[in-house]
Amino acid sequence: MKIRRHYIALRRAYSSIADGEAALTTTFELAERLACTTRNMVMILKRMESDGWIRWESRRGRGNRSELVFLVPLEHMLLEEAKEHVGRGDLQAGLDTLQGADGLAARETFQDWLTSQFGFRSQVDGKRRTDTLRFPLPGKIASLDPANIHYFGESHLVHQLFDGLVRMDSRGNEVLPHLAHAWESDNSRTEWTFYLRKGVMFHHGREMTAADAAYSIERLRRQAPDGLYSWVYRGIQSIETPDDTTIRFQLMKRCELFLPFLATNRASVVPQDVCEAEGERFGVGSLGGSTVGTGPFRLLSSDQRILTLEANPVYFQGRPFLDRVELWTMPIPDGQPHQDSSELRQYQVMHNVRMLENEGSKWQQVRQSGTTCKFLSMNELKDGALANPRLRRLLNRAINRGELLRLLSGDVIEEATSFWLRASGGDKEGRQAPFVPEALLEGELEELIAGLNSYYERSGNNALTLLTIPQYAADASLVAELLAAQGIRLDIRLLPAEQFKGGERMEADLLLFAIMLDEYRELRLVDLYTSMLQHMPDRDASVMNDRLRAVMAEADPAARAKLFIRIEQELTGRDSLCFLYRKHLKTAFHPSVQGITLESLSWVRFKDLWFR
Template identity: 55%
Template sequence: MKIRKHYLTLRRSFPHVQEETPMEITIEELAAYLECTHRNMVLVLKRMQQESWLTWLPKKGRSNRSTLIFHVRKEDMLMEEAKELVAKQDLHSALDLLQASEHSASLREFQDWLSGQFGFRSELQGQHRTDVLRFPLTQAIHDLDPAAIHYSGESHLVNQLFDSLVRMDAKGEQILPHLAHAWDVDDSRTLWTFYLRKGVSFHHGREMTASDVKYSLERLQRLAPRGLYSWAYANIVEIEAPNETTLRIQLAERNELFLGFLTTNRASIVPADIVEKSGGLMHKSPVGTGPFRLTGQDQGIWILEAFPAYFQGRGFLDRVEVWTLPEKEHTELSDTRQPFQVMHNVRISDMDAERWQQVRQSGMTTKFLTVNELKEGALRNPLMREALHVALNRCILLEQLSGDVIEAANSFFPQSQQDRDDQQQAGLLEVGKLEAMLHAAGYQGETIKLATIPQYEKDALILQKMYAEAGIHLDIMLIPAEEFKGEQRMTADLLLFAIMLDEHRELRLYDMYKSMRQHASSEIQLLIDDSLRKLRFEADAQHRKALLEQLESQLKQRHSLLFLYRKHLKTAFHPSIRGISLDSLGWVRFRDIWFT
C-alpha cells in the first residue's frame, strides 16, 4: 500500500536515527523527502500516526521544528509490504522489494515465511470445499507453447495442460495409448494410422478431431523446423484426416523412433481454431486437452484449475498455484522453515529425511564437453584433445559440486560404481603425462574458447580454474540457451552442455548427436550419419541401445566427447500425500495427487 511505501521512504531518509528516539524536523523538510505539498504531508503523518507507526508532535508555526518518533523498523515494514504483495499474487515484486533493500536478514525471514505458504490447503466458501496445492518452482516460465518451450519447468507445466497421441511409461520401455486408443503401421513402416478417442474436449469446450492433430503436427513443422526432435517430424511428407477420428501420417522413410517422438510434449495436440485466432502462437495463453487448464498468470504465479471434462477423469485437486521463485542450484530445508508437502530438486538434512519420503528419479542430467573440430586451432590435434581428457580431474570437480546427487560419469548410460572408481583412478594415474603431452601437441599457451549457457557458468568457472592449474588457458563465452544451437557457438573450440536423460533417452541422444554433427570433422560426420541411420531402421530396442553405446565409445576413444558428471534429482513429499506419481525426472503429476 502507498502509505507504507511513504513510511519506508521517510525511515530510509534517517538511517542513523533509532526507533523510539525523538528527532526535531519541520513539515517542509519531510515534504521534500516525499516530494509532496505541506498539506499532503500533514495528512500522511496523521495516517501513519493512526497506524501507530510513528508519533508526530507538531509545534505551531510553519518554520518551527516539531518532534518525530519512529516506532516501526524498516525491516518490519518491508516484510509487511512484501506479504501484502504476495496476497495480491505479485510474488516477483515482493522479492524485488526485499532484494533491493539490501537487508539479507529480511530476505531470509521472508523466505522462511514464504515456505509456510506452500503446500496443500482446503478453502471453504460456504458449503463448497476447494483443495489447493501451492507448488514452488525455482525457474522462470517464459513460454507454454509446446512448439517453443526450452526449460524443464516449462515442460512440466505443458505436461499438465496438454496431451499427445500416445504416451511413454516412466521407465521408457513401453508406448501406451492416450489421445489415440489404437494405431497400426503398414509393411514398409512408413504409413502410420491412428484411431482417436471420441469425446475428448479442449479446455474451451470444443471436441478434439483428427484435423486438430493434423494442424498441430504441420504447425510444428512450420514454427520449429530446427527445434527439438525436428529430425522426427521433418520426415513427415503427408498427413490425412479421412474422418474425425482417423489420422494417417506418411513418412518419407522408415523411422523406428517416430512413435516415441509422438509421446513427447513437443507433439502435444493444440486446437486449430484457438491458435489461429491468437495469430498462430500460444505463448502464455495455452489451450489443450490436459487435466488442468491455465486460468491466470501474473507476476510469477501461474494458476492451474482442474479440467472437469478431462477424458481420463477429473483429479482430486481443484487448483494448483505454481509460484516461480528465483533460480537456484537446489532448494535447502532447515529446521527453522515450515516445509511444504511436495518439493522438486531438493536436498534434505538427515533430521528432516526421517519425516519425509524421498524418491531418487530414474532420469538424470549428464554434463559433458564436445570439441568443435571444424575450427582451426589446438584442438584439431588429437594429442591436445587427449591432454584435455587427462587434465580433467573429476575428483576435484565433484568436490566443488558436493552433494549426494552428484556422481562421476563416463557414459550416457548408467554404470556400476566399480566402473566409475576404475575410471577415476585411471584418470589420476595419467596426470603425470600431461606436461609431456602438451609439449608433444605443440601447445604454446594459446587461449581455448569454451562456450556454454549462463546456467552452467559455475561449471565453466571450475573447469577454467582446473585447466589453468594444468597450464591450459580457457576463455568462457556465455550464450543464451535458446540461441545455443545457432551459429555463435561455432566460434568456440569447446562446448559445455548437458543432456536430460529421461524416458525419452533415445530421442534425446539422437537429437544431441545431430547437434554434435554440426561441429564434427568430416570423418565423425560420416560416423554419426551412419549410426543414426541404423538407429532409425532398427526395430529392436536393445539393438538400438547397443548402437548408441558403440557410437559413444568411438567418440570417447578419439576424445571428441569428454564426460564431466551425472546429476540425479530427488523429489521429497510428505507422508500425508497419496497418489504421488512421478515422471522419470521426478516431476509430480498433479492430477494423481490427493491428501489425507
C-alpha cells in the same frame, strides 16, 4: 497499504538518521518528499503517530524545526509491504520490495514466511470442499507453447495442460494409448495410422479432431524447424486426415523413434483455431496469448509470476482430485546446482533436491526419479588447438574428475563414464565401465600447455573458449578452476538455452551441457549426436550419420542400445565427448500426499494427487 509506503519513502529520505534519533524537519519539507499538500502531510503524521510508527514534536515559529523520530525499522516495513503484495497475488512486487532491504535478515524472514505459504490447503464452503496445492517452481516460465519450450519447468507444465496422441510409461519401456486409442503401421514401418478418441474437448470448449493433430505437427515444423527432435518431424513426408478421428503419417524412411517422439510434449496437440488467431502470442502470457490444450488442468491465469491451474472437469481420463494448483515461479541464481531442502520443507512435494539424513526420515519416500549427466564436447572443426587429437586427449585428462566430485560433494553426484551405465558398475548389456582418464604426467602437461600457447600465438587469443548456458555457469566455473590450477586458461561464455543451437557455438572450443537420461533417452541421444556432427570433419560426420540412421531403423531396443554404445565409444575414443559427472534426481513426498504417479522427467502428475 498506502500509509506504509509513505513511511518507507520518508524513512529512506532520512536514511542517515538512526531509529530512535530525531530528524529536524518541517511539514513543508516532508510534504515535498511525498508530493502532497501540507494539510495531507499533517494527517499522515497523525496516522503514523497513532500507529506507533513515529514520534512527532511540532514546533511553531520562524526558524523552529520540528522533530521526527522513526520508531519502526525500515526492514520491518519492507517485509510487511512484501507480504501484502504476495497476499494480493503479486509475487513479483513482493520480491522487488525486498530488494530494497539493506541486510539479509529481512529477506531471510520473508523467505521463511513465503515457505509457510506453500503446500496443500482445503477450504470448505457448506458441504463443498475446494482443494488447492500451492507449489514452488524454481526458474522462469517464458512460454507454454509446446513448440517453443526450453526449460524443465515449462516442460512440466505443458504435460499438465496438453496431451499427445500417445504417452510413454515412466520406465520408458512401452508406448501407451492416449488421445489415440489405437494405431497401426504397414510392413515397411513408414506409414503410421492413429485412431483418435471421440469427445475429447479443448479447454475453450471445442472438440479435438484429427485436423488439430495434423496441424500441430505441421505447425511444429514451421515454428521450430531446427528445434528439439526436429530430425524426427523433418522426416515426415505427408500427413492425411481421412476423417475427424483418423490421422495417417507417411515417413520418408523408417524411424523406430517416431512413436516415442509422439509421446513427447513437443508433439502435444494444440487447437488450430486458437493458434491461427494468436500466432506467436499462443502460450506466452506476457504477450497476452492464451494456453489452450486438452490436459487435466487448464491455465486460469499467469500473472505476476504466479500461474493458476484449474481442474478440467471434462478431462477424458477423469477429473483431477485437486481443484486448483498454484505454481509460484521462484527466481534462482544462474548456475545454482540445487535447492537446499531446508527451504523447501513445507512444499510437500520436492523435485531435484538433496536431503540430509535426518530430514529424509520425515518424508514418506525418497525415490530415484531420473539421472542427468554433465559432459563436455570438443569442437574438432574449429581451426584451433582442439583440432589436434593429441591435445584433445591431454585436455580431457587434465580435468581431475576426483577433485571435481569433491568440490560438488553431493550424495546425488557420482562419476560418469557412459550414458548407459547403471549405478552399480555395469549396464543391462553387461558392459563394464570404460577406463577413466588418468592424470597427466609432468611432461604431458608441458606438452599440452606448449600446444595451447602455439594456438594462442596464431589466433591472438589467450584462452580456450567454453560455451554453456547460464544454468550451468557453476559447473563451467569448476572446470575452469581445475584447469587454471594447471596453467590452462578458459574463457567462459554464456548463451541462453533458446540460442544454444545457433551458429555462435561453432566459434567455441568447448561446449558444456547436460542430458537427461529418462524415458526419452534414445531421442535425446540422437538429438545430441546429430548436434555434435556439426563439430566434426565431413568424412567422420558422414560415418557417424550412417550409424545414427542404423539406430533409427533398428526395431529391437537391445540392438539399438548396442548401436548407441558403439557411437558413444567412437566419440569418447576421439575425445570429442568427455564425461564430467552424473547426478541422480530425487523426488520426496510428504506423508500427507497420496496418489503419487510420475510422468516425463519424473515430475509428479498433479492429476493423480490427493491429500488426506
